[in-house]
Amino acid sequence: MVQYVTARLDASFAALSDATRRGVLEQLGRADASITDLAEKFHMTLTGMKKHVGVLEQAGLVTTQKVGRVRTCKLGLRRLEEETAWIEAYRQLWACRFDELDTIVEELKRQEKAGGRKKRR
Amino acid sequence: MTNDTVVERKSERELVVTRTFNGPARLVFEAWARPELFQRWWVPKSSCVTMLSCEMDIRTGGTYRIVMSHPSAPQPMAFFGRYLEVTPHSRIVWTNDEGGEGGPVTTVTFEERGGQTLVTLRDLYPSKEALDAAIASGATSGFGEQFAQLAGLLVSLEGQPPG
Numbered sequence: 001m002v003q004y005v006t007a008r009l010d011a012s013f014a015a016l017s018d019a020t021r022r023g024v025l026e027q028l029g030r031a032d033a034s035i036t037d038l039a040e041k042f043h044m045t046l047t048g049m050k051k052h053v054g055v056l057e058q059a060g061l062v063t064t065q066k067v068g069r070v071r072t073c074k075l076g077l078r079r080l081e082e083e084t085a086w087i088e089a090y091r092q093l094w095a096c097r098f099d100e101l102d103t104i105v106e107e108l109k110r111q112e113k114a115g116g117r118k119k120r121r
Numbered sequence: 122m123t124n125d126t127v128v129e130r131k132s133e134r135e136l137v138v139t140r141t142f143n144g145p146a147r148l149v150f151e152a153w154a155r156p157e158l159f160q161r162w163w164v165p166k167s168s169c170v171t172m173l174s175c176e177m178d179i180r181t182g183g184t185y186r187i188v189m190s191h192p193s194a195p196q197p198m199a200f201f202g203r204y205l206e207v208t209p210h211s212r213i214v215w216t217n218d219e220g221g222e223g224g225p226v227t228t229v230t231f232e233e234r235g236g237q238t239l240v241t242l243r244d245l246y247p248s249k250e251a252l253d254a255a256i257a258s259g260a261t262s263g264f265g266e267q268f269a270q271l272a273g274l275l276v277s278l279e280g281q282p283p284g
Contacts, residue, residue, distance in 0.1 A: 017195060029254040075253065086256045087128055090136070094242075095126035098140045100162035102124070104152045105144040112148070 015059035020044070021052050025061060025075070032074040035064075133249035136225075138242040146233035149240060150210045153229070154179045164189065173197055181207050185215065223251040 015021055020042055027033060027041060039049035053073055056062035063076045126140045142149050152158045156177045164172045173188040186201040202216035202224070211231055217224035225244040232239045246252040 025254065029250050087130060087136075091126055091128040091138070094128065094138045094140070097162050098124075098126050098142075098240075101149070101152055102142060104158055104162055105142050105148050108148045108151060109144050 015055050015061055018052070018055075021056055024049075024052060024056060024073075028062060028073055028075045032072050034070045034072050036070070038073065130252075131243075134246040134252050136244045136252070140240050142238045142240060143236075144238060145236060146231040146238045147210045149238045150213075150231050153213060154207075154209075163187075179204060179207055179213070181205070183207070222247060223254065225251070225255075 016025075023042060024038055027038065033041070035046060035049050035053060038044075038053070039046050042049065044052075053062060053064060057064060057076070059076075061076045062073050064071050064073045066072075124141050124143070126138065129137050131137045152162065154177075156175050156179075159177065160172055160175045163175075164170045171190050173190055175185075175187050177183075177185040179185070181204055183204045184201065185204070186199060188197050188199045190197040198219075200217065200219050202218040204213065204215045205226070206212060206214040210233075212228070214226065214228045216226055223246070225246045227242065227244050229240060229242045232241070246255070
């Protein structure tokens with residue numbers, strides 16, 4: 001899981017480092033679109049847009065499907081298992097944070113006792 | 122008694138994290154509200170993320186700004202917003218403004234029961250699309266909500282000229 005997450009993260013960052021690609025994700029968040037639509041929208045050549053979509057696809061951010069002569073792009077993580085994996089990663093982050101927080105709460109409790117403060121209810 | 126961290130997608134636009142702590146609410150709250158304590162747990166050691174600075178004016182209407190760096194990010198990233206509500210020992214609500222309009226509003230509540238404190242954290246996104254985009258970006262993986270917000274931010278930078 002951790003390795004999966006790390007590799008995924010690096011790919012995501014690389015993919016997101018480009019303004020056009022961020023724009024494409026934003027666009028696909030609203031509606032699926034063909035490569036031609038995207039190229040027009042972003043004033044690019046078809047080849048240029050294909051490259052960007054390729055990077056997003058490799059990072060798992062976008063999936064494409066060719067129907068007839070049109071390649072349609074959509075956000076990559078519509079699949080349930082992807083969402084589940086994401087939520088698990090998110091949970092792990094919070095579990096890590098909260099374990100650290102736990103340590104601090106214990107520390108504060110000890111300090112309070114050591115400080116000999118009167119217990120208040 | 123378990124101290125598991127549980128996450129649930131409560132609705133199309135809401136994520137909820139819960140966890141119980143073995144201590145009174147005032148101490149758990151203190152660990153959130155004092156920047157020198159907050160910094161020690163917000164960035165997990167395993168994440169490769171470094172917190173470069175942390176400014177928190179923690180009162181209703183106050184603002185915060187946290188700057189973090191990660192080896193795979195070309196430059197440090199700032200996360201900032203405003204505290205919509207700060208009620209000592211029970212509730213903190215803040216905005217996540219680095220994402221523009223796509224960022225969630227986070228509400229954390231502290232409920233004390235028998236010397237233990239249940240912490241409930243809710244990330245409420247403005248729309249289903251905003252949460253889906255955060256998930257789709259995948260950038261949260263492994264190191265956080267803050268980075269999900271970054272991804273959300275990156276994804277929601279509307280009207281930015283294609284570069």
